[in-house]
Amino acid sequence: MRGFSFGALGVALVIALVGSVVGLWAGFAKTDGGEVAVVRNGGWFDDNRIRQVIQPASGLTWVGMWSKVHRYPAQQRYYTMTADPERGGRPGIDLARSPSGDGVEMGIEATMYFTLNLDAQVLRTFDDKYGTRQFRYGKDDLLYAWDGVDGWNAFFDGAVRPVIDNALRFQLSTVTCAELVSSCALVQFGANGTVPASTPTVAAAGAQNNANISKIEAALNETLAKDIERNLGGPFLQNIRFNLVRVTLPGPVQEAVTKAQAAFAAVSEAQARVAQAQAEAEANKKRQEGYNACPACAQIDMIKALPPGVTTYAPGSGVAVGQ
Structure with a gap:
């Protein structure tokens, strides 16, 4: 009986020793050049509050035993909305869709560039608000914003994308379909194929379309940063630049345009x-x-x-x- 007690005690000591070694080893962390880390307490007797922030490209840093390290991207990031399923921020084809001023649903291909604010206090607030909840990625997966690239995209898609869609909806409502895509006028003039005398030439229409797209892009760059800060609850994203790449027509409208072009x-x-x-x-x-x-x-x-x-x-x- 006494031997059994000493044996059990020995096993317990070995387990405790191994656990301590593992905890000590896991108590150190460092960041790469392209990431920043927010550390939260996670020991058996600790609270779950933020312990510290580790800036990019750090050396080996003591973060405490069993602490949780939330790693976020520190370099410039971009979020792409495109018809190419291999490039978008969402899985599959991802076009931003919004109606023009005359009710034609337009497809928007664009890219937004930005960086995460690396100020320590801002990062603490960001982790409190968005690092402690999960976001849906695809149809079923739930990920944290610090769960790698997919986790960050899930956060951006859930928290930031609605702000972009709303800003696009407002800007597109100020122009007509033909002011963005000249071929849209072909199906709006009617089946008789008559074109008003005031209609600009193809070259002039193309120039006007580009000018209108540039105006929308400039308006978005002027207001989007403020909209995102207001909706997220803090200046978490910086150096925001919106690049509107292309405006497309929905399938049925494009088919009508193609038929009209053939008729002309x-x-x-x-x-x-x-x-x-x-x-x-x-x-x-x-x-x-x-x-x-x-x-x-x-x-x-x-x-x-x-x-x-x-x-x-x-x-x-x-x-x-x-x-």
Whole structure:
């Protein structure tokens, strides 16, 4: 019985020793050049409050036994909305969609660049507000903002993306579809294919579209940072720059535009054939007037028009002309 007690005590001491060694080893942490860390107490008898903030590219730092280290990106980040499923901030195809002023749903491809505010006090507040809750990534996964790239994207998609969508919705409501995509005018002029005289040329329309897109981009860069700070509850993101890459039309509208373009091309081709026929008729008329004034000229032209190899031309009335 006594031997059993000493054996059990020995096992307990070994377990305690191993646990202490592991705890001591895990009590040190350091950050890479592209990350910042917020450390929270996590020992058996500790609270869960923030213990310290470790700035990027730190040396080995004592963070306490069993503490939790929340690592966030410290370098410039970007969030992309695109039709390319390999590049977007969300899984799969991710276009920001919002209606124009005349009710056409537009697709927006854009990228937002930003950096996380590395001020220690700001980071503490950020971790309290957003590092202690999970965000949905995809359909089922729930991740923390410090759970790697996917975790950060889940946070951004849940907390910041709605602010971007709202800002885009407001800006797009100030312009019409044709002011952003010139081909949109093709389906708005009606099935008769008539175009108002005031409609700019293709080159001018393209220039106007680019100018309007640039205005929206400038307006977003002016207001988006304030909107995000107000909605997140602090200046957590800095150096925000919004780059509006492209505006697209929804599938049904684009199909209508393609059909309208084909119809306009067919009309142009028919108009060209009519113009050619009119020109040929006018030329024939002028030619006939010349022949009426000079009958011999008509005969000369007829002889010139004979195919190679013909040696005798007999127009009738007993007349034959040899070449």
